[in-house]
Structure formats: C-alpha cells, structure tokens
Amino acid sequence: MPLRNRNIWHASTPNPSWAAVEAFAQHHTHPATRPNTAALTSTARHSRAAGLPDYAVSPSQGKFLALHCRTAGVTHALEVGTLGGYAAVWLASENPGLKLVTIERDPHHAAVARENLAAAGLLKGASSPEGRVEVVEGAALEVLSRLREEVQAGKRERFGFVFIDADKVNNWRYFQLARDMLRPNSVICVDNVVREGDLADLQNDDPYVEGCREVVEKAGREPGIDAVVVQTVSDKSYDGWLWAVVS
Template sequence: MSGSGGTANPAWTAVDAYSFSHCHPASRPNTTILENTLKATEEAGLPAIAVSPSQGKFLALHCRSHGVTHALEVGTLGGYSAIWLASANPHLVKLTTVEYDAHHVEVARKNIEAAGLSDRIEVIHGAALDVLPKLQEEVKAGKREKFGFVFIDADKVNNWNYFKMALEMVRPNSVICVDNVVRRGKLADADNTEEGVVGSRQVVENAGKEKGVDAVVLQTVGEKGYDGWLWALVE
C-alpha cells in the first residue's frame, strides 16, 4: 500500500501520467484488467493506497528481468500490485499474497478472478505474523518453493518482523522490498515517534546490520506523493 506520501505535487502527477501513457500504452494486454481492478477496488470502498501504475510496473519488470517464478506479498489490499506482478510477468508461476482484512480478501479474490489469474495468485486470509511462520514451515519441508521476490506493504509496525521471516524463505540473490519507509521524510526525524515511522526506521536500521543483506532506500515522488521504499538484496 502506498498511502503515506501525502498530497502529490501537480508536476509529479503530470510526469507519471505522461510517462506511463507512453511506456505502457492502452494497447498492452493487461491495461483493461488493471483499470478494472482499480475501479472495482474503489467501488468496494477500499482506501486508495495501492501502488501507482508506474510503481506496479517497476516491480513487475524487476521480477520479469530476474526470472522470478515464485513471489510473496504481505498486504494484498484489492489485489492491484499482485495483478501487476502476475499479468506482466509470464515467468511468474505463483504469487502468494497475505491479507488480514476479510473485506480486502473478498475484493482481491474477485479482482484476481476477473483478471483470469486465480490459478497463479493465491490469497491467504490471516494476520501475517501467524501466516508467515506456516509458510516458513512449508518452505523448509519442501512443500512450497522458495521465493525470488518479496514485497512487504502492510502494517508498518511489523516491518522488521515480516522482513526477518521473509529472509528464511528466499533464494540467494533475491530482493525484499519494503514499501512506504520514507513517509514524507519523517524517516530521518529521530524525534518522530509515530508507529509507522518507528517501524520504518527499525527495518532500515536493522537491514543495514543484517548479515548477508545489502540494502538501499530509494526516495520516490509521483502521483502518490513523496515516499520511498527499502530495496534489499539477500546474498
């Protein structure tokens, strides 16, 4: 989810609209699917905090360029980012996405079914703190493939908990991306004690200390405002 960026600068929004319209023209096969997903999500009353189209495509292109066959998402919302990852990546055999809110799960599953991707996207309903340990057990037992990409976009308080659990389930040279860590620049304000900021600061600081992890924070601007994500390579 990308809901911490605040009001976007009109120029940022204009650049997103211009560049995306040219880099991903309406003739692309997944355009209608993605537009319908956003519309259905809004009509269902879910908050407008999904990744932007450009961000969604960036994540999908990363997975495609690295031949990711199995991916994990923490925080499904209406399924928009999940549909991006699957619809723009023919290599992706299975995306597992975890969502706590029952209404969000219902909406996401309907959107995924309408997109014709139910066979490739598995939506698991439950708290990630409960679900991820079960996935770990399945991976260790060989019942589930290790993941080549992880996108963490849920409650920010548990960013580090999710990150640590994901470390146990990824292949070498995989990426774990944690969204919304910059939080309009609040990340660098040591006096800020908002839960989301503290959770973001924790995952950034700990990722830099974690053995076998090489990470960077990339600040972003666009139609979602000013924010950024942690991009961590698991060596």
C-alpha cells in the same frame, strides 16, 4: 522543527508535476493496447467502488516491481498486504510464468482482491487451480510462520522476490520471516518507509514511522543483506521503499 515541515512539497500540497509526469510516462510506456491494461484499470476502479483505501502502489511502481521480477527470472513471489490486488495483477500479468502468494488480513480486502484477480483470470482456487495468484487470508505474522515451515519442509518453492506493503509496525518481523524463505540473491522490497520524510525525523515517535526506521536500521546492520532506500515521487505523492538484496 520536524524535518517534514521543511519539505516544500509536503503531501498536503503535492507538486502537480509529479502526477502529470506519471500520467504522461504511463501513457507512453504502458499504452492502453497492452493486454493487461483492462485488468489493471478494472482492479483500480472496482477497489475504489468497494471502499478500499487508496494505498495501492502507483502504476509506475507496480510495473517496476513486475519488470524486476522479469529481469531477475523470478518464478515464485510473495506479497504481504494484498489490499485490492492491484500490485498482484501487475506482478502476475507482466510475468506469465510467475506464481504469487499474497497475504491479506482484512476479510473485505481479501474478498475484493479475489474478485479482481478472478476477473483478470489470475486467481488460484478450487474452481481455478490453474490460476497463479494464491490469496491467503489471515494475520501476516501467523501466515508467514506457516509458510516458512512449508518452505523449509520442501512443501513450497523458495521465493525469489518479496514485496512487503502491510502495517509498518511489524516491518522487521515480516522481513525476518520472509528472509528465511528466499532463494540466494533475492530481493525484499519494503514499501512506504520514507513516510513523507518522517523516516529521518528522529523525534517522530509515531509507531508506523518507528517501524520503518527499525527495518532500515536493522537491514543496514544485518550480515548478508545489502540494502538501499529509494525515495519516490508520483501521483501517490512523496514516499519511498527499502530495496534489500539478501545473499
């Protein structure tokens, strides 16, 4: 029997307490009076209206990533998988000194993200060079290779944090390319690796599950990397991410 079937709170029947706790905690820890609440709410609403899939991080996850960047003093961050820009708004709006490069393959998603980021006053472009979020459209492997060349040539600053939230098949390849662009003691976070518990089901050969298993296994063996998998529950149901410190 696959391990996921022994999980009482499988995603098809999520625990209602998870969403209730998320809503309660978010209401008190990030009240509507916060300056970026309107931008975050608008980004989520506009992304849904534009038909984007519901793949964005939960509010608590987005804020956690943003607070990490603040406490770690991150000034340059990289995101693989922009979607509608919800995580990007969290990262940049909570950290006024942070510059973010975010990569999106889907032209429609990239267009929606640019609209959301422009509305939030964060988009960097020809008409707004003072913006702090640069949306780069294209296949992530190609864009990451190009960014790596620019970083190694001194044309771009090294990154202090990387958030990988794209197709899972290429997780390890994204991880390797991102690692070459980091400052010492930086973090790479790979989202959605638990897959409702399927990560530990060794008989599950779904390509996305295998891609998650690969990045967890190889990060654990790689010299210079100290990693942990954190399981999460929220209104996004049951999942988790790989948190890897790269020395």
